[in-house]
Amino acid sequence: MFESSAQIRVRYSETDQMKVVYHGNYAQYFEAARAEAIRDMGFTYKEMEDIGIAMPIVELHTKFLRPALYDDLLTIKTQLRAMPKDHRIEFHHEVYNESGKLLTVGRIVLYFLDAKTMARTVMPEALKKHLEPFFTV
Amino acid sequence: MFESSAQIRVRYSETDQMKVVYHGNYAQYFEAARAEAIRDMGFTYKEMEDIGIAMPIVELHTKFLRPALYDDLLTIKTQLRAMPKDHRIEFHHEVYNESGKLLTVGRIVLYFLDAKTMARTVMPEALKKHLEPFFTV
């Protein structure tokens, strides 16, 4: 398994009048955390696009357990639990507050697509090599 | 079943550099459509808060089938497929573009909470009366 961790400070704009983080903003937190996870893999999502690969999100599943509050320093864990076997990659996210309480869990499925043809493709070789050590017994 | 329909014009701010609507923004579309659905039920979510009921989202599930583009006039269908039996209410959303293509589907679970105590409560009686005719055989 590959695991990575990122920190995000809740912005005022991300709260709503219920005085908590608006539920729709977690997609952005997951995405920011995923960008850091890919950076920890020795790659960046920006490079992915530069070499012609797009990674659209095809599924997003989120459970909201406890609210995040303004100015909270959140820790977001990102897990890749299995090496992708085809065009499909799945990430798990967990959001914790400073007291270590689990606030939100997310599961996101993305595809590897050729950005020009929009045909399905697979994980770039360079990224695959970087990840394989995390998935060997 | 109660069904309602709302239209939303895609804003420039809602696109990302993949030149499609950013996946995280559908939560906002669903919410705007849900607000119109509740208005069609003869109530408003604003009134719900005014009488002391909060409806936090506890689950959000989304599948992204096709992209929505800038300036698309989207039609969002909102369905309440069953009368809530307790503190839990579940909505289904479908997003269509002007060609009638299904772009995105969503399933959202919310709770009825007493805004002061945060204790679970049930659907307000006035709303329940309004909805019952849609669920009688």
Next chain:
Amino acid sequence: MFESSAQIRVRYSETDQMKVVYHGNYAQYFEAARAEAIRDMGFTYKEMEDIGIAMPIVELHTKFLRPALYDDLLTIKTQLRAMPKDHRIEFHHEVYNESGKLLTVGRIVLYFLDAKTMARTVMPEALKKHLEPFFTV
């Protein structure tokens, strides 16, 4: 002068924990209203991009007089007070609530750019022809 009007319903996501519309979201309201104004001119901003013209915002000035609230149906007036003489175009926006109270005023300066070269260009001829009658004495 060319004037146009658009209506926007405040979304829950657009509020913040001060229980008003987050100030940063007015840029999106202005932009949505501007898109409707351009549509009223017999053109769309989408077509502008299709014919290779980009219109980046270079200045944004906003004064916030009164708050907008959740579920408010806002009316946004957009004015083009003078025909652009070069690569520069300036819009004025005013946001009103349902009681007719003026909430926010904005002034936005955009450039006409050739999307490929990023060189300054001028308003497309077709749009110019459509607008001229509004500026003749």
Next chain:
Amino acid sequence: MFESSAQIRVRYSETDQMKVVYHGNYAQYFEAARAEAIRDMGFTYKEMEDIGIAMPIVELHTKFLRPALYDDLLTIKTQLRAMPKDHRIEFHHEVYNESGKLLTVGRIVLYFLDAKTMARTVMPEALKKHLEPFFTV
């Protein structure tokens, strides 16, 4: 003068189909930078609200010189150039990219308000004491 600096990584959600940061998102960057500036002053905006002071934005002026791009690590300088003399406080922001290029400048005016009565008030004494050394000759 009081000056402070904060770093922000551009999120994918913050780009638009012009492949740059959407202009409306700078308000959020400024606000996040201002929150860090207030933290550097030995206070937090959260505490400000806790002691009953609200700081609504009443003016926002922004000039966009160069675009910020996805995954850019931006440096945002926040300056308080003069001690507030009344209910009014003014911040200046400058956004730089990793090459040290100035991308955006902002000037924001906020009021100190009593959150309960919405009457104008002044900077809390504790914050004032912390800031005074920066403004003495």
